Amino acid sequence: MRAPEELTERFRNLGLKVTPQRQGVFQALWGDDSHPTAEAIWGRVRETMPTVSLRTVYQVLNDLTDLGEINTVRLGSSPVRFDPNIDGHDHFVCEQCSRVFDVHAHAVVDLPEKHYPGFEVAATQIVFRGFCPDCARISAAAH
Amino acid sequence: MRAPEELTERFRNLGLKVTPQRQGVFQALWGDDSHPTAEAIWGRVRETMPTVSLRTVYQVLNDLTDLGEINTVRLGSSPVRFDPNIDGHDHFVCEQCSRVFDVHAHAVVDLPEKHYPGFEVAATQIVFRGFCPDCARISAAAH
DNA sequence: AGTTAGTCAACAATACTTGTTAGTTGACAG
């Protein structure tokens, strides 16, 4: 996503009001690579704006998604996570602590057309699952 | 998953009763590569056993999952899909009709340890998204 | 300074899935 100031610009240009709630969500997302849920973002925004409603946070997140400023990430059965990183990248999901990490895989992936004629691939998603460094260490210590 | 007869064997060996409901679900799953939802399986079982309850179908599907006979597939916001194919394979999701296809990608994927020290990869999941042959044809015809 | 988009609160509703209860049935062991 763009920096909060640029988002502010964009919202203004689109005739959308720049409210403190919206700016709060911009700030909460900016530089966050933890793939937070709506609730997590709500918690962060509430630190400085205790009256903000979860409903509004959902609203802003959906607006940002519609504008293509952020992506939604659905991995497993957990609530939707939001990803301000919209550049192509992959994910690592820890099976222990459920955290989601941004990674850049070395990948050469291809769906052979001869075997799958007519399939038009628009996007390829790679998800690694396993133990993150923290959890790997703990599970190793417990040998 | 195993063939219905073998599953029957396994259930018996585990001291579980082989009921018509369970066998109905076995049959419904056998050879199905459409990644059906619980409701879809329910519909199929009901054709020959109109009184079977959705609750029981969920029960059996969860049992089979716990036994490692089938896998659950969660892709996007749709209900859980069940996959009797537990051999390593990838998926193609049509963004138009939402169908899920089994595919075998040509893939060399690797998470470089030097950049991600301590990450222990247990599984790598590849998901293609795009248009399936049917939907690609239709969208092409509408040029 | 007026207009109106945005927000809030409070609640309803949706979709999917699991929990629970109590009564009934039928699969299987002896």
Added chain:
DNA sequence: CTGTCAACTAACAAGTATTGTTGACTAACT
């Protein structure tokens, strides 16, 4: 063949995540 207990059913509640709705209020922009 028969008794037992696992499994099933129906009917309903509950849980989780998200969106819809309404009416009143506030404050961002023109």
